[in-house]
Amino acid sequence: MSRRITRENAMKLLYQIQLRDDDIEEQIRMFLEENEDLENLDREFFLDVIHGVIDHKEEIDNLIQVHSIGWRLERMPKVDLAIMRLAVYELKYRKDIPVNVSINEAVELAKKYGTDQSKNFINGVLGKIAAGLKADEEQ
Template sequence: MGLRHRGRQIALQVLYQKEVGGISLEEALLNYEKHLNPSPEAFRFARELTEGVIRHLEKIDEVIQRYSEHWRLERMSVTDRNILRLATYELLFRPDIPPKVSINEAVELAKEFGTEDSPAFVNGILDAIYHHEVKGGL
C-alpha cells in the first residue's frame, strides 16, 4: 500500500471521528496519532488533506450537493460523505494530484470502508464533479 493511500485512509478515519465524535479536527488528529502511531509521512499527508477539507468545507459541500442528485448530504452515510469531501478537495484544490488518481483512490476507500453500493455512488458523483467543475469548468 502506498504512502498516499495510507494518508487518505487516515484522513478518512480522522474526518469520521471528528464528525461522529463532535470534536475538533485537531483533537481527532491528536487522538489518531496518539493511539495508532501512524508513519510520519502518511500522517503528514493526512493532516494536509483534512486541514484542506475543513478550510474549504462550505465550497466542497456545495459542489458535492450540486452533483449528488436526489441525495442530500445529511442522508449520505458519514463514510461516503467524507470520502467525497476528501476527493472533491483534491479535485478542486490540489492541482498537484492528477484527477484520475483522486477518483480512483476515493473508489478504493469506498470499497474498503463503505457499503456494497459505495464505490459506484462515489465514482458517479466524482465523475460528474470532474467533468463539470474541473475539466470543463475551471
C-alpha cells in the same frame, strides 16, 4: 510514505470528525497519538487534507450536493461523505494529484469501507464534479 495509507487514515479521521463535536486540533493530535503504527503516513499530506477539507467544507459539500442528484448530504452514509470530501478536496485544490488517481483512490476506499452501492455512487458523483471543475478551468 504511502499516500494510499495516508488517504485511508485521513478518511477515518474525517469520518470521526463528523461524529464527534470535539475540538478538531485535539482530535487530530489524539488520532496521531493513538495510531502509533503510522510510520508510513505522509504527515504533511495528511494534515493538508484534513485542514483543507475542514477549511473548504462548505464549498466541498456544495459541490457534492449539486452533483448527487436526489440525495441530501444528511441522508448519505457518513463513510461515503468522508470519502467524497477527501476526494473533492484533492480534485479542486491539489493540482499535483491526477484526477483519475483521486477518483480511483476514493473508489478503492468505498469498496473497503462503504456499502455495495458506495463505489458506483462515489464514482459517479466524483466524475461529474471532475468534469464540472475541468469545464470551469477551460473557461
